[in-house]
Amino acid sequence: MSVMSTATARGRGRSRLGWNLLGLLVFVTAGFPVYWMLNTAFKPAKDAIDPDPSLLPTSVTFSNFSRALNIADFWGPVGRSLIVSLSVVAIGIVIGLLAALAISRFAFRGRKIVIVGILAVQMVPLVAMIIPVFLLLNDLGQYDKLSGLILTYLTFILPFTVWTLRGFIVNIPKELEEAAMVDGCSRTMAFIRVVFPLLAPGMVATSVYGFIQAWNEYLYALMLLSQENQTATVWLGNFTTKHGTEYAPMMAGSTMMAVPIVVLFLLVQRKMAAGLTAGAVKG
Numbered sequence: 001m002s003v004m005s006t007a008t009a010r011g012r013g014r015s016r017l018g019w020n021l022l023g024l025l026v027f028v029t030a031g032f033p034v035y036w037m038l039n040t041a042f043k044p045a046k047d048a049i050d051p052d053p054s055l056l057p058t059s060v061t062f063s064n065f066s067r068a069l070n071i072a073d074f075w076g077p078v079g080r081s082l083i084v085s086l087s088v089v090a091i092g093i094v095i096g097l098l099a100a101l102a103i104s105r106f107a108f109r110g111r112k113i114v115i116v117g118i119l120a121v122q123m124v125p126l127v128a129m130i131i132p133v134f135l136l137l138n139d140l141g142q143y144d145k146l147s148g149l150i151l152t153y154l155t156f157i158l159p160f161t162v163w164t165l166r167g168f169i170v171n172i173p174k175e176l177e178e179a180a181m182v183d184g185c186s187r188t189m190a191f192i193r194v195v196f197p198l199l200a201p202g203m204v205a206t207s208v209y210g211f212i213q214a215w216n217e218y219l220y221a222l223m224l225l226s227q228e229n230q231t232a233t234v235w236l237g238n239f240t241t242k243h244g245t246e247y248a249p250m251m252a253g254s255t256m257m258a259v260p261i262v263v264l265f266l267l268v269q270r271k272m273a274a275g276l277t278a279g280a281v282k283g
Contacts, residue, residue, distance in 0.1 A: 037258075040251035041065070048248035064252035068239075071249060074256070077235035082260070084146055084231065085214040088153045089207045095154075096161030097203070101191070103162070104169040115166075121159045129155075130223055137224060144226045152220050157210045164209075168202030169195070212261060232257050 040048050042060045045067075047053070068074065103114060133152055134143070142148030172195055180190035218233040225231065236257070239250040 034258075037251050037254055040248055041255045042252075043248065045246065045248040048251070064248040065256065067246070068249040068253040068256065071246075072235060072238040074235065074253070077230050077232045078257070078260075080146060080229065081215055081232040084149055084153065085211050087146075087150045088157055088214040089210045091150070092154055092157050092161045092210050093203060093207055096158055096165055096206070097199075099158075099162045100165035100169055104166050105174070118159045118163050122156070122163075126156060127219065130219070133220070134223060143224060144229055146225075146229065149221060149224055149231075152224065153214045153217065157213055161206050161210060164206045165199070165202060168199055172198050208264065211264060215257075215261060 039055075039057055041064055042062070043057050043064075044059060044061050045064065047058070102108075103111060133155075137143045137148040137152070140148070142151065176194050176198075177187070177190040180194045181187060185193060216233060221231040221234050222237075225234070236250060236253055239246045239253065
């Protein structure tokens with residue numbers, strides 16, 4: 001028995017070591033681009049185009065950030081990106097929550113078709129919808145307007161929001177609402193007092209995903225907005241000129257663009273982790 005226990009312990013130790021090494025490999029693979037962006041942002045411009053670059057910075061400079069701010073207006077695009085991203089998150093959460101609640105808690109004709117349709121919409125490549133979206137927004141008078149871009153982003157963020165929130169709502173027992181209604185709450189008050197607090201982690205996780213998607217989107221922002229109304233991702237294109245690409249200022253601009261995402265994640269990381277672990281879909 002002792003020999004078997006020792007062998008089992010060794011096997012578990014090797015398995016744990018293997019998983020740790022795999023996790024370390026994934027971390028290095030995912031984190032190296034971020035490290036290289038920061039490394040390039042703080043190194044002199046001439047070192048950024050060195051054919052034999054160094055993994056470790058040899059000198060540090062902040063001139064790339066001032067250069068990035070001087071090439072073109074920075075705060076205007078960042079402000080427009082914040083307006084678009086926050087609007088998409090706010091509208092998407094409200095509509096998505098109501099739709100997910102209807103799909104999860106009420107039985108109606110065509111319910112399964114709606115669920116399948118939500119999944120099917122997510123399978124359509126975004127690039128395939130550029131021309132129809134452009135023509136539709138042009139007919140509605142929403143071309144080159146932030147409101148038009150917000151509507152466009154909602155079309156591909158809402159399906160994910162509805163599907164994800166549905167998973168969270170399904171995992172909340174109906175008996176909790178029924179108990180609250182027995183105690184005198186209406187269906188609406190039962191949802192507000194019982195279900196809504198339990199949905200907070202899921203709503204945070206879904207909101208962060210929607211914010212990141214809207215903040216990082218480039219193709220539609222490039223096609224649907226003029227240079228005067230460009231967003232932060234399109235602003236990065238100003239570093240590619242007829243004389244070439246200024247990699248160091250571009251990486252400095254990318255670093256500044258990443259700051260809102262990092263700050264947002266730090267503020268909601270606990271709720272984010274709880275939401276991701278509690279959002280398994282059942283039923």
